[in-house]
Amino acid sequence: MRKFSLILALAALLAFAGNAAAAESILVGTTTSTADTGLLDYLAPKVLKDTGLDMRWIAVGTGKALEHGKNCDVDILMVHAPGAEKKFIADGNGVSRTEFMFNDFVLVGPAKDPAKIKGKSAADALKTIAAAKASFASRGDDSGTDKLEKGLWKNAGLAPDKDPWYIQVGQGMLVTLRMAAERGAYTITDRGTWIAFEAKEHHSGLVIVSEGDMALRNQYSIILLPPKCSKIKHEAAKKLQAWFVSPVGQKAIADFKVEGKQLFTPNAGRSAAK
Amino acid sequence: MDYFSEGLTRAVELLLSLDPEAFSAVWATAVVTALALAASLLIGLPLGFALGHFRFPGRRVARLFVDWMLSLPTVVIGLIVYAMFTTRGPLGEWGLLFTLPGMGVGLTLLGLPIILSMTATAVESTDVRLTETVLSLGADRMQLLFATLSEARFAMALAAASAFGRIVSEVGIAMMVGGNIKWHTRTITTAIALETGKGEFATGIALGIVLMLVALVVNLLVALLRRRAVA
Numbered sequence: 001m002r003k004f005s006l007i008l009a010l011a012a013l014l015a016f017a018g019n020a021a022a023a024e025s026i027l028v029g030t031t032t033s034t035a036d037t038g039l040l041d042y043l044a045p046k047v048l049k050d051t052g053l054d055m056r057w058i059a060v061g062t063g064k065a066l067e068h069g070k071n072c073d074v075d076i077l078m079v080h081a082p083g084a085e086k087k088f089i090a091d092g093n094g095v096s097r098t099e100f101m102f103n104d105f106v107l108v109g110p111a112k113d114p115a116k117i118k119g120k121s122a123a124d125a126l127k128t129i130a131a132a133k134a135s136f137a138s139r140g141d142d143s144g145t146d147k148l149e150k151g152l153w154k155n156a157g158l159a160p161d162k163d164p165w166y167i168q169v170g171q172g173m174l175v176t177l178r179m180a181a182e183r184g185a186y187t188i189t190d191r192g193t194w195i196a197f198e199a200k201e202h203h204s205g206l207v208i209v210s211e212g213d214m215a216l217r218n219q220y221s222i223i224l225l226p227p228k229c230s231k232i233k234h235e236a237a238k239k240l241q242a243w244f245v246s247p248v249g250q251k252a253i254a255d256f257k258v259e260g261k262q263l264f265t266p267n268a269g270r271s272a273a274k
Numbered sequence: 275m276d277y278f279s280e281g282l283t284r285a286v287e288l289l290l291s292l293d294p295e296a297f298s299a300v301w302a303t304a305v306v307t308a309l310a311l312a313a314s315l316l317i318g319l320p321l322g323f324a325l326g327h328f329r330f331p332g333r334r335v336a337r338l339f340v341d342w343m344l345s346l347p348t349v350v351i352g353l354i355v356y357a358m359f360t361t362r363g364p365l366g367e368w369g370l371l372f373t374l375p376g377m378g379v380g381l382t383l384l385g386l387p388i389i390l391s392m393t394a395t396a397v398e399s400t401d402v403r404l405t406e407t408v409l410s411l412g413a414d415r416m417q418l419l420f421a422t423l424s425e426a427r428f429a430m431a432l433a434a435a436s437a438f439g440r441i442v443s444e445v446g447i448a449m450m451v452g453g454n455i456k457w458h459t460r461t462i463t464t465a466i467a468l469e470t471g472k473g474e475f476a477t478g479i480a481l482g483i484v485l486m487l488v489a490l491v492v493n494l495l496v497a498l499l500r501r502r503a504v505a
Contacts, residue, residue: 027372027455036472041456058372058453072361073371172471196472231361231369 023054026236029066029074031144032172033103034220035059037192037263042256043249051243053236061143069093072229076237080220081144083151094223100244100268101253102219105148106194107210108177109134109186117186122213123156130158133165135185137176140168144218149188152215181206190218192263199259220264245269281479288480289487295456295465296484302374303461303488306452307442309378314385314437319430322393323419327405337394343387352450355380359451372453377461380447385437392436396429397422431500435493442489462488 034040035057044055058065058074062081069077070093077094079085088094107125109117115134117125129136138160139146153159160166167185169176173193180187181204189197191211197204210216222241225232243249250266257263288296325336357363359371359379370376400422408421423430445463452459454468462485469478 032471056455056458058455071363174471229361231366 023048023052024233024236025054025056026076026233026240027074028055028057028076028078028240029068030057030059030078031062031065031080032059033080033145033190033192034078036172036174037196037258039192039253039256039264043252046248046252047240047243050248051239053240053243055240061139061141062147063142066093069223069225072225072232074225075233076225076240077223078220079144079223080218081147082219082221084144084147085221085223088223092226092228095226096224098222098224098241098245098268099219100222100250101264101266102217103191103264104211105145105188105190105216105218106208107186107188107216108180108194108206109209110184110205111207113209114184115186118209120210122152122210122215125210126152126156126158129186130156130160130163133163135165135167135180135183136160137167137169137180137183137185137187139173139176140170141172143173145173145188145190148216148218152188155215177204177206188216192258195258195261195263219267277475277479280476282483284476284480285483288484296481298457299460299462299465299481300484300488302452302459303442303463303485305374306377306381306448306461307438309375310381310385310441311434311438313378313382314389314441315434317382318386318389318433318437319393319423320419322390322433323397323423325390326394326397327422337391340387340390340394344391346383346387348384348444348446349450351380351383352447355383355447355451371451372455372459374452374459377448377452377459380451381441381444384444384447385441388437388440389433392433393426393430396426396433399429400425428500431496435496438492439489442485442492 028040030040036059040055040057040059047053047055057078058068060068062079062084065074065077065079066081066084066088068074069088085094085097089097107117107122109115115129115132117128120128138149161168167179167183169179173189174197176187177189177193177197178201179185181201184205186209194208198206222244224234224237224241227234244253245268250268253264253266254262287293325333325340355376356371358365359368359376360366361371370379404422404425405418408418413421443463445467448454448459448461448464449467452461452464454460454464460468462481466478466481466485469475469481
């Protein structure tokens with residue numbers, strides 16, 4: 001009797017597992033920001049309803065996501081590092097790159113603003129931080145955010161690495177923000193993660209010190225992979241890309257809110273003025 | 275900000291409300307752990323017996339190698355298995371990347387050295403007179419294997435429990451090979467890593483409590499079987 005009920009329980013579990021695999025699945029290689037903010041959780045049911053695609057995702061840093069794409073391990077990429085993406089395409093690892101939404105980055109730091117950078121442009125702010133040797137927390141994980149930050153330092157004519165005030169965290173954005181809060185450091189974060197962080201940790205002591213600079217815009221693109229990835233679902237990938245740039249998909253992105261604030265601005269067909 | 279009490283409350287909530295996300299993670303954990311443990315035992319018990327029982331050239335090197343493999347970092351196992359299973363890797367054809375069986379393979383590499391090493395040690399330390407007695411009673415090699423394994427069964431149960439503990443709590447391989455895909459390859463440990471990254475510390479602790487409860491149930495079952503075996 002006991003054995004029988006065990007078999008029954010197992011069968012029920014198997015049936016449950018089998019059910020989940022009914023719709024055609026598509027594997028998206030994406031970045032932590034689209035997953036951590038809840039955007040993909042919000043969009044997945046809409047995608048399923050409109051296209052019949054069961055969207056699954058592997059959320060990692062852009063560097064690792066591109067590597068997954070290069071190895072044909074995912075069906076489609078959704079990433080945000082224009083420079084690296086263009087190289088990715090030029091190297092023949094991707095066939096098309098479609099810009100479809102953006103959010104922006106903000107420079108945050110201790111409310112006391114020890115380096116006095118409030119209101120400065122991104123480049124000036126970084127120069128001031130370096131000159132003051134004020135602590136700065138960097139992702140240091142080759143993610144899209146990390147690449148953008150490195151680019152900003154480069155534009156400012158600087159390349160901090162071993163400097164004692166420059167903390168390379170090597171982890172996700174929220175961990176980096178938390179570390180910046182604990183150490184009284186400045187850092188650069190995407191606005192989405194910032195809103196989520198601020199909503200959760202009211203007394204972090206961090207505030208936005210610089211925002212709105214065009215250099216802080218964070219463009220997301222969808223990349224289709226080349227035919228040499230013979231095993232992946234090319235048709236499903238095209239269908240998903242079409243949904244994201246369609247009026248329905250673009251509106252869904254604009255409708256996504258965290259703590260009542262819109263995080264991503266759809267801009268398919270209107271390339272970012274950069 | 276009391277993560278512990280909040281985490282405990284949340285764990286009870288997750289369990290009582292049969293939270294589908296939490297149960298999907300428990301299910302994924304159960305599947306990969308069962309696969310990896312079964313494979314580790316199937317391969318590890320006979321090989322471990324051979325390693326502990328027979329005296330063959332290169333045996334000490336083999337033992338050294340197995341004990342050395344106990345130190346293999348899980349992130350490295352994850353990387354190796356990823357490199358094998360990536361679509362353009364040597365075993366890409368098998369389509370195991372980002373699947374539960376793929377994770378099972380990686381976790382087997384973690385569990386196997388534990389089973390091998392502990393079984394070999396257990397067999398080595400069984401009374402040498404056992405072999406002589408069993409053989410003098412006319413047993414063949416196969417019967418000797420079972421007699422020795424049965425004599426060393428408690429030591430091997432410990433080996434299995436140790437391997438279980440490492441496999442069920444592993445996060446590096448699960449993350450790298452499984453990809454932490456919601457509803458599919460998200461295990462309890464990768465879910466904890468994700469929630470922690472998202473700043474949901476209480477949920478992370480809650481999932482940790484769930485994992486420990488699952489492990490407790492398994493250990494209780496093993497203890498029960500053991501009492502029966504003794505009685």
